[in-house]
Amino acid sequence: MTEYEPVIGLEIHAELMTNSKMFCGCKVVDSVEAEPNTAVCPVCLGMPGMLPVINRKAIEYAMRVALALNCTIQHHNIFARKNYFYPDLPKAYQITQYELPLGRQGWLDIDLESGESKRIRIRRVHMEEDTGKLTHLDGGGSLVDYNRSGVPLLEIVSEPDIRSGEEARAYAMKIRQILRYLGVNAGDLEKGVFRVEPNISLRPVGSGEFGNRTELKNLNSFKSLADGTAFEIARQTAVLNSGGQVIQETRGWHDTKRITFSQRVKEEAEDYRYFAEPDLPPLYIDDAWIERVRADLPELPEAKIGRYQAEYGLSAYDAGVLAEEKEVAGWFETAVAAGGAPKSLANWISNNLFQLMNESKQAITDIKVKPEMLAELVGMVKKQTINNNTAAAVLAEMFVSGETASSIVAAKGLAQISDEAALVDIIEQVLDANPDSVAAYLGGKEKLRGWFVGQVMKATRGKANPGLVNKLLVEALEEQE
Amino acid sequence: MNLTELTLTELRTALRQGETNSVAATQAMLDRIVEQDNDIKSYLTITDEMALEQAAAADKRLANGDQSPLLGVPIAVKDIIATKGATTTAGSKILEGFVPPYDAFVVEKLKEAGAVILGKTNTDEFAMGSSTENSGYFTTRNPWDLARVPGGSSGGSAAAVAANMAYGALGTDTGGSVRQPASFCGVVGLRPTYGRISRWGVIAFASSLDQVGTFGRTVADTTALFQAVTGYDRRDSTSLDVPAEDFEAALTGDIKGLKVGVPAEYFVEGMDAEVETAVRAAIAQLEKLGAEIIEISLPHTQYALPVYYLIAPAEASANLARYDGIRYGPRIEGADMIDSVKQTRALFGPEVKRRIMLGTYALSAGYYDEYYGRALKVRTLIKQDFQNAFEQVDVIAAPTSPTTAFKIGERADDPLSMYLADVLTLSLNLSASCGLSVPCGFDSKGLPIGLQLIGNTLQEATILNTAFAYEQA
Numbered sequence: 046m047t048e049y050e051p052v053i054g055l056e057i058h059a060e061l062m063t064n065s066k067m068f069c070g071c072k073v074v075d076s077v078e079a080e081p082n083t084a085v086c087p088v089c090l091g092m093p094g095m096l097p098v099i100n101r102k103a104i105e106y107a108m109r110v111a112l113a114l115n116c117t118i119q120h121h122n123i124f125a126r127k128n129y130f131y132p133d134l135p136k137a138y139q140i141t142q143y144e145l146p147l148g149r150q151g152w153l154d155i156d157l158e159s160g161e162s163k164r165i166r167i168r169r170v171h172m173e174e175d176t177g178k179l180t181h182l183d184g185g186g187s188l189v190d191y192n193r194s195g196v197p198l199l200e201i202v203s204e205p206d207i208r209s210g211e212e213a214r215a216y217a218m219k220i221r222q223i224l225r226y227l228g229v230n231a232g233d234l235e236k237g238v239f240r241v242e243p244n245i246s247l248r249p250v251g252s253g254e255f256g257n258r259t260e261l262k263n264l265n266s267f268k269s270l271a272d273g274t275a276f277e278i279a280r281q282t283a284v285l286n287s288g289g290q291v292i293q294e295t296r297g298w299h300d301t302k303r304i305t306f307s308q309r310v311k312e313e314a315e316d317y318r319y320f321a322e323p324d325l326p327p328l329y330i331d332d333a334w335i336e337r338v339r340a341d342l343p344e345l346p347e348a349k350i351g352r353y354q355a356e357y358g359l360s361a362y363d364a365g366v367l368a369e370e371k372e373v374a375g376w377f378e379t380a381v382a383a384g385g386a387p388k389s390l391a392n393w394i395s396n397n398l399f400q401l402m403n404e405s406k407q408a409i410t411d412i413k414v415k416p417e418m419l420a421e422l423v424g425m426v427k428k429q430t431i432n433n434n435t436a437a438a439v440l441a442e443m444f445v446s447g448e449t450a451s452s453i454v455a456a457k458g459l460a461q462i463s464d465e466a467a468l469v470d471i472i473e474q475v476l477d478a479n480p481d482s483v484a485a486y487l488g489g490k491e492k493l494r495g496w497f498v499g500q501v502m503k504a505t506r507g508k509a510n511p512g513l514v515n516k517l518l519v520e521a522l523e524e525q526e
Numbered sequence: 527m528n529l530t531e532l533t534l535t536e537l538r539t540a541l542r543q544g545e546t547n548s549v550a551a552t553q554a555m556l557d558r559i560v561e562q563d564n565d566i567k568s569y570l571t572i573t574d575e576m577a578l579e580q581a582a583a584a585d586k587r588l589a590n591g592d593q594s595p596l597l598g599v600p601i602a603v604k605d606i607i608a609t610k611g612a613t614t615t616a617g618s619k620i621l622e623g624f625v626p627p628y629d630a631f632v633v634e635k636l637k638e639a640g641a642v643i644l645g646k647t648n649t650d651e652f653a654m655g656s657s658t659e660n661s662g663y664f665t666t667r668n669p670w671d672l673a674r675v676p677g678g679s680s681g682g683s684a685a686a687v688a689a690n691m692a693y694g695a696l697g698t699d700t701g702g703s704v705r706q707p708a709s710f711c712g713v714v715g716l717r718p719t720y721g722r723i724s725r726w727g728v729i730a731f732a733s734s735l736d737q738v739g740t741f742g743r744t745v746a747d748t749t750a751l752f753q754a755v756t757g758y759d760r761r762d763s764t765s766l767d768v769p770a771e772d773f774e775a776a777l778t779g780d781i782k783g784l785k786v787g788v789p790a791e792y793f794v795e796g797m798d799a800e801v802e803t804a805v806r807a808a809i810a811q812l813e814k815l816g817a818e819i820i821e822i823s824l825p826h827t828q829y830a831l832p833v834y835y836l837i838a839p840a841e842a843s844a845n846l847a848r849y850d851g852i853r854y855g856p857r858i859e860g861a862d863m864i865d866s867v868k869q870t871r872a873l874f875g876p877e878v879k880r881r882i883m884l885g886t887y888a889l890s891a892g893y894y895d896e897y898y899g900r901a902l903k904v905r906t907l908i909k910q911d912f913q914n915a916f917e918q919v920d921v922i923a924a925p926t927s928p929t930t931a932f933k934i935g936e937r938a939d940d941p942l943s944m945y946l947a948d949v950l951t952l953s954l955n956l957s958a959s960c961g962l963s964v965p966c967g968f969d970s971k972g973l974p975i976g977l978q979l980i981g982n983t984l985q986e987a988t989i990l991n992t993a994f995a996y997e998q999a
Contacts (some may be wrong), residue, residue, distance in 0.1 A: 092854060093624070093729040094626070096725060098761060128843075128844050137847030137850070189852070320894075324733050
């Protein structure tokens, strides 16, 4: 039987979070939340005689992405009209970029499960405008909402370098992470602000030709992307193995049945009759502009992970966890700047803090604990003002009340007892109260030492410095001999 | 004082000096429209109530010594230009009853200048035509001979000005739609450089060729109106951000030393001998006034017509695809959504449908390179022709149209002969030049003839002054 190799390219559409739309002054609103047709004007409704004006902020956002994806930026940018009729497209053409996209020939390295890294080439990054949204009513009739019409939309097209559903997921997730880092997109697949459409085909291993491909739509999660792509690979393999032919078509992903189904068969390529948009003169992006945008790029996840390992001695895993989201990374870095020991901070954040956040369903930007406050807490542990167990309890309280560690420790008298004289008194009380156990210890049951420590901790309500207790206890028991 | 006989600039002076008032002038125009326009049919909509309100407001300002450039002056506006609160149809049934919630830039400028808007003038549907016979409503008649067309597409504006039913009018010129009707109706019509006047609110026919132009009974009137509506507008990305000029002050009448080019290619075979004679006489007059006449060549002129009829319909096919009855305009309900759209689109007239099909074809896969793509290349050559010519001369002089006004119905069934009516005007639209038509006599049937003057990019002052010198002589 012939062995087949999947060939997959991804088209990603991402709405840009600018204040206003691509070609008019209308606000960009959450198209799920906002009342229909409240963020519209004659321009984005395509009314007669209305003209587009390019939103330069959207161009800058697109440049950020293109630069982050290692693309060459096109100096001479031409917008084109893509002509097709659909009621959600008010002008009956979409203003997009065709022959000369804003960014070309980029790449992105993704991490595979094997631990290896793989480079996915990026064919183009270009600007366009989003369409409105059409809702078909059950009883017949359709409703159209133009709030989304004219929202800046970025299209990122990869080369067909992806070979599996897992790779598709890793690539798409990394693109989303970068867009979120760049502050240009919220990355919400459910709301459709980040849309992924794989093109999937198979070819005999070693062949240079491409087979018939299917385009997969309705993927509203990364899991659907991975599963849908895997399903398509399996389906196409079965079709080819049974001597059939893959039909070039658009297929939808059924999220509950976990299968793909045929949506639209493309017998011939659609003719969009592209031509240069006469209402917009060419947009010239000079080197100075590119360099300004490049200089303003934030540090991206990959660079951060490297730096956290080199500078703070974090493990690759911990560095990855902290750099996963820009907000968490920023929080961590503020805490480090406030004087916290990076490794300890990393542990406290990825264990206790994340757990508290999960339990209360809060994002790091919403919590009452501020980075400086965790830095202080970590400092108190280091100085042995409090021990780890107390610190965990204090953090939980900080998380609820927003009080600082020092004020909680002071108010509740939680400071660790490191006063040797005081501890020696308590130890002697414990030994005096338990002569049988002392005898047993001295008789060789050395395991009882831990029990004694426990008794001391109990007597101090957990505040005793455990290391010191251990040392003093051993000395006291030796004296009993 | 017979108010209807005054020119725009005369009325302006009379208003400022308190010799008359805007309500009287506006009422005189409205009366004249009632009296004449049943025959001429230049207006699609008369905004009489709004006009009289504007006139009354203007009179108050005039009484306070307000010197706004067109304060109290009644003007007509081509119906392809959006007017807030007043029906704007572009001469098409597909926009019947459409009232835009916005003013075009030029209407904002008119209002800013204090003008009174009398109404909306007839046009070939979406400005596609040379006679107003393609209007979705009715054909305008030429005031000089009611059996003849006024030219087009801005035929309503030209006829209204010619018949003293407005002191001036706005039109649009995509391939000659201001100059050719000006020539047919014996008025002055200016087509400024592309980008000189914002297209904001001007219903698009062919976006890279469309430009608003002005009509007047005299060069000074045309200039005053042009001065009022010109200017940069950031809402139109093709609008030119250039320093303001005083065009009225540039009308000195002195053209000594001016180099006037006469292109051999513009005296075409089949043109009326009387047109050629009148135009050559006008050129001789320019020479008498001190201009130097130079024979020039615009070698790619013969390709302008085919190039134009690929580029303009291609752009139009995209621009007109939005008229589906979903968001505005009339909607004919069908069996389902797609059927509704199909039935609504049947409201387009035959010429509009023809051009949509032509343009769609020219852009389609497999034909793009051969048609639209090649047309763009030849357009560059035509532009180059003008650039070369303007290295030699300041102004190009030629006929505006090869004929005088033709009879209604005469060319209606033959699109090609209709297209030829613009053969001498549309090269300019493909280039970055400006042009005008100024009356230069009559043929033996008593029909007006127009002299076309073409200037280099943004050289409106030069051609207006040349026309002014000729007119005064």
